[in-house]
Amino acid sequence: MKENNLKISHEIERLERENKEKDDQLAQIREIQITRGRTEDSLTNELNEINKQIAARDDEIRKLCNTVDTYNSQIQESADFIKEAESKNTHRPLNRFLMKVDSHSGSIRGVCFGGKYNSFWTLGDDKKLIQHSLPQLREITTIYTISPPNSFRLCNDADFACVCGSDRSFRVLDTLSGRNIAESSTHNDESMDCQWISKNQILTASKDRTMKIFDLSRNSVSNTISVFSGVNSICRTESPSVFAAGCSDYSIKLVDTRTQKMALKIEKVHGRQVTCVIPSPMKDIVYSLGMDGTICATNLKNPVPKMFSITHPKLEVKVPYHKFDISPDGGYLGVGSKNGKRSK
Numbered sequence: 001m002k003e004n005n006l007k008i009s010h011e012i013e014r015l016e017r018e019n020k021e022k023d024d025q026l027a028q029i030r031e032i033q034i035t036r037g038r039t040e041d042s043l044t045n046e047l048n049e050i051n052k053q054i055a056a057r058d059d060e061i062r063k064l065c066n067t068v069d070t071y072n073s074q075i076q077e078s079a080d081f082i083k084e085a086e087s088k089n090t091h092r093p094l095n096r097f098l099m100k101v102d103s104h105s106g107s108i109r110g111v112c113f114g115g116k117y118n119s120f121w122t123l124g125d126d127k128k129l130i131q132h133s134l135p136q137l138r139e140i141t142t143i144y145t146i147s148p149p150n151s152f153r154l155c156n157d158a159d160f161a162c163v164c165g166s167d168r169s170f171r172v173l174d175t176l177s178g179r180n181i182a183e184s185s186t187h188n189d190e191s192m193d194c195q196w197i198s199k200n201q202i203l204t205a206s207k208d209r210t211m212k213i214f215d216l217s218r219n220s221v222s223n224t225i226s227v228f229s230g231v232n233s234i235c236r237t238e239s240p241s242v243f244a245a246g247c248s249d250y251s252i253k254l255v256d257t258r259t260q261k262m263a264l265k266i267e268k269v270h271g272r273q274v275t276c277v278i279p280s281p282m283k284d285i286v287y288s289l290g291m292d293g294t295i296c297a298t299n300l301k302n303p304v305p306k307m308f309s310i311t312h313p314k315l316e317v318k319v320p321y322h323k324f325d326i327s328p329d330g331g332y333l334g335v336g337s338k339n340g341k342r343s344k
Contacts, residue, residue: 141175145165172216193233229247233245233276
């Protein structure tokens with residue numbers, strides 16, 4: 001009997017050891033399952049993230065394709081416009097005056113081409129800001145300004161125009177509605193010209209020998225830059241922070257809006273006051289209009305000597321308010337004259 005009990009005890013112990021081993025094996029299997037489950041979850045998350053990235057890239061590719069289609073459409077539109085213009089006129093950029101429009105009852109103070117190649121704007125001292133279609137030369141929009149204007153600039157990032165007035169002010173207008181959005185009278189003399197730094201910042205120039213940065217979102221001037229001579233016109237250059245200024249001392253000055261200092265002075269570009277400066281499409285060349293009745297081209301990388309200058313018997317620049325502009329493709333110059341007509 002004792003032997004049977006002993007055998008039974010040994011058998012129970014053996015079974016218990018086997019059960020423990022089985023439990024350990026089962027625990028290991030469960031741990032492996034848990035680890036594999038975590039790995040599967042991790043791989044699933046990585047796969048989902050990769051799928052999101054692929055979807056985002058596909059979306060970006062679609063947007064880029066749409067942008068390319070838009071640019072191709074604009075290029076085709078520009079090519080069609082140039083082809084139509086050339087069929088009616090000999091297209092020789094910067095050498096001939098091809099067309100004119102009689103849009104204003106007085107002198108034209110500014111000309112700006114629209115960014116879509118199909119229109120341009122003129123501003124007259126009759127207080128009219130007029131949009132004309134190209135190449136039909138049909139009047140599309142007319143906006144009336146409050147004060148006698150000196151110049152204006154269109155914003156490339158929004159449907160805004162900034163108009164500089166002879167009452168020391170400048171005003172921002174919505175070109176779609178004609179509504180006055182903002183205005184400021186911070187200069188001590190006439191506000192002569194302006195440039196859009198961004199859709200929220202405007203750089204203005206004045207006879208008071210200063211340039212000011214106006215913050216549209218805050219409706220206040222953030223910085224004032226001394227230029228040491230009256231400024232009639234300003235334009236962009238290759239550097240986003242550097243602007244060229246056409247001055248009353250016959251020079252062109254480069255002003256850095258970041259350092260708020262004058263970076264370079266190009267002496268005696270014209271024989272009289274510089275009334276307007278505009279950049280080439282690549283912004284490495286500045287075209288300037290002077291009261292000496294000439295249009296000059298200056299390479300900013302090698303400003304001396306001048307590249308060339310041209311004139312025309314009908315181009316009369318009697319006051320420092322006359323402006324001109326270049327088309328986005330660089331093929332046309334629009335120049336305001338003193339008798340209310342516009343040469344092109």
